[in-house]
Amino acid sequence: MKKSTTLVNAGKAEAREFIDTINPPLHRASTVLFDSYADMLKANKGEFEGVEYGTCGLAAQNAFEAAMVELEGAHGCKAYQSGIAAIAMVLMAYTKQGDHILICDNVYGPTRHFCDGFLSKYGVETDYFPSDSGADIAGYIRENTKLLFLESPGSNTFEIQDIAAVSEICRSKGVVSVIDNTWATPLYFNPFEHGVDVSIQSCTKYITGHSDILLGTVSTNEQSWAALEKCSGIFEAFAAQEDCYQALRGLRTLKVRLKAHEESAFEIAKWLENHEMVESVIHPALESHPQHDLWKQYFKGASGLFAFTLKDEYEDMDHSPFVDNLELFGLGYSWGGYKSLITGGKFRRTNPFGYEGKTIFRLNIGLEDVEDLKADLAQGLERLKG
Ligand SMILES: Cc1ncc(COP(=O)(O)O)c(C=O)c1O
Structure with a gap:
């Protein structure tokens, strides 16, 4: 067999051998080989039960x-x-x-x-x-x-x-x-x-x-x-x-991660509720949430994403000194990850709870120590004071 043919076929038999691992194998495949022409003819007619192409x-x-x-x-x-x-x-x-x-x-x-x-x-x-x-x-x-x-x-x-x-x-x-x-x-x-x-x-x-x-x-x-x-x-x-x-x-560790996100977020939400500069904390697991009872009726827990607004005296100002000076909260979209994040802005046109026109700061509470996160928010908020 010539080298160019070996280059194309070497290792294929071994790659198809089955090894029993806990986690599934990773295939890199567009083409999936059929065992027989009969199977390919079935696939042509949409009648093949197995995997016929990488997109399947x-x-x-x-x-x-x-x-x-x-x-x-x-x-x-x-x-x-x-x-x-x-x-x-x-x-x-x-x-x-x-x-x-x-x-x-x-x-x-x-x-x-x-x-x-x-x-x-x-x-x-x-x-x-x-x-x-x-x-x-x-x-x-x-x-x-x-x-x-x-x-x-x-x-x-x-x-x-x-x-x-x-x-x-x-x-x-x-x-x-x-x-x-x-x-x-x-x-x-x-x-x-x-x-x-x-x-x-x-x-x-x-x-x-x-x-x-x-x-x-x-x-x-x-x-x-x-x-x-x-x-x-x-x-x-x-x-x-x-x-x-x-x-x-990720599924294997979801329960423990989610619990940690939940506990830290709830603690920070309660702490923010008592912060002198905060007007409202928007977290469904807090009794102050207008739909807390409905939340309890349907949900078995809360994740680590919630929001808060500031009192009117801190509303119409540049919030950069707060957000830009946070050390542990990254400024970026998405959530659910191990790192704490903050977003801010006036998101909504209509809101049944009266947050219209208010700047809403949203926190993704990550897996850092909860006291460190509170201290970071505290020092950041302090910078908004004249
Ligand atoms: C509630 C919600 N649904 C869907 C998405 C979209 O997810 P993805 O970023 O995976 O496209 C997001 C993203 O932030 C989200 O917040």
């Missing part, structure tokens, strides 16, 4: 998706390259020209951009409903409403929808109910137990947990699976298997 999902993707199915009690799960890619897939899978969809007003900004900037081009009309809606949602549903999108708590202003009440009405009217469940993770809220059809997770946040991966999943109940599978198949959408591998690894 290899060991790590399959293992991660299967783990999410089990964790969420879903019928099926599909991973995508990011949370927003997962959201976009859902919005395309369940809609067509002439449909109307309903989105909660506190939704993650790029979800709104996708509806207004993309779906609108294809004749899908979007309306936004108040972020604290419940059974009153019936008044927003039209003849042609096909999908309703929840996000609870919203990731900037933390309003909660009455999820079971909304999903029950959706079911009675043939509307697919969807939730972005990133804040709670499948550990602290199970959408399917409350009648939701489709659950989205940005695994970029707590599931991977290290601010180094972009990944999203969509899990559905049995009834909603076929449409998602079909749309994903048309796009041949998939997530990188290294990312799925890391996400699977």
Whole structure:
């Protein structure tokens, strides 16, 4: 055999040998070899049961998706390259020209951009409903409403929808109910137990947990699976298997990490509530949160993301001396990772709790020592004083 042929084939037999490891193998593959011509002919007709191409999902993707199915009690799960890619897939899978969809007003900004900037081009009309809606949602549903999108708590202003009440009405009217469940993770809220059809997770946040991966999943109940599978198949959408591998690894430690995020965030939230410069702390697990009872009704815990506003005397000023001088809080988007982060700005047009026009500082509480984090915020806030 000539060297050029050896270059192409060497090591292949060994690569196909099975070794039993705890974690799934990482394949690098576009082409997947068929065992026989008969299998290829089946694949040509769409009848092959096995994996026929890299986009179908290899060991790590399959293992991660299967783990999410089990964790969420879903019928099926599909991973995508990011949370927003997962959201976009859902919005395309369940809609067509002439449909109307309903989105909660506190939704993650790029979800709104996708509806207004993309779906609108294809004749899908979007309306936004108040972020604290419940059974009153019936008044927003039209003849042609096909999908309703929840996000609870919203990731900037933390309003909660009455999820079971909304999903029950959706079911009675043939509307697919969807939730972005990133804040709670499948550990602290199970959408399917409350009648939701489709659950989205940005695994970029707590599931991977290290601010180094972009990944999203969509899990559905049995009834909603076929449409998602079909749309994903048309796009041949998939997530990188290294990312799925890391996400699977993240699941193994999610419970302990989330507990640590939860405890530190709650402690800092309570401390901020008593801080002389703070007007309100927006954290659903605090009794002062306007929907605290609803939160208790639905959620088994709180994650590490919450927000606060400052008293009026500190509102109309340049907040750079506070934010720029924080030593432990990074200034950047996203959340759910081990490092504490801060964002700030006037995010929302409407808000049921009166935060409109207020600067909202959002904190992702990481895994640093909680006293160090408090001290950092304290010294930063002090710099806003004249
Ligand atoms: C609530 C929520 N959903 C979805 C996303 C999108 O996730 P990704 O960054 O993986 O696209 C984000 C990102 O910040 C988010 O906050």
